[in-house]
Amino acid sequence: MRVAGRLKHRKCEGWRSRRFHRSQSYPTGSKLFLTFKYGDSTPYLEVFMKLPGKAIVWLIYFDASVTRRLGRRVPRELAVEAPTLEELVKACKRLNLSFQVRDSARYPRMWWGRRGYVIVDKSKPKGRLLEALALEMKRLRSEKDSYGGVLEKTLK
Template sequence: MDRRGEWIIWTVYFDSTKSRRLGRKVPRGISVKSPSFDELVKAVERLGLKYEAYPDKKHPASWFEGPPGYVAVKIPEGKKKSVILKEIAKEIIRLRQEQQARGGGKP
């Protein structure tokens, strides 16, 4: 499994209930409680990123709990990973806001 040219992006990167030590990568202010794998995939799709999905994998630091799954995103030219992570986090927030506006719970 050659991952050169790709970034691994785990659901736990966006989980406000996790510490940085346990894998959260974005600031708590733009993280969400228990993000789902589906939310991650939808956010990546809406941003137009090319990716492969791995829904059943567990983050090494929290293999015993937490939301499973990651996407392997093709590195967009000229972008830093930290910027992409923040864009994905904001897109997950938008997805949740849209879901609430439609009267539903978490997607």
């Protein structure tokens, strides 16, 4: 590693997380990232765990205006225009899924766009789960449009 034109020696404690020693094996399914803390030039190894039995469902998966290349995961016929996180939460509630909401996160491919995702318990494969959520969001939109939002106010 070069710092100010000269080679800096790597410190052992700087290259791995404080949780794991080099003799320990890292957990399966984990991702290792070499990151820097602000103001510190010494890199350290960070371990991010996958969430077993859970699926991360980004809001952008259901946006009809987004291409598949940028992140849409459902067919355009099932996608909705400009979905909101509230609609996704209502769809999860209607399907009786247990979930956690992260509203401040942004999708990495479209960091400037809409934000938020939901962590859902994986009861079926992710593709089928996304299709079920998209269908439910589509139904919510059609009910809202046909009743002019009156049904939504009575359900609250």
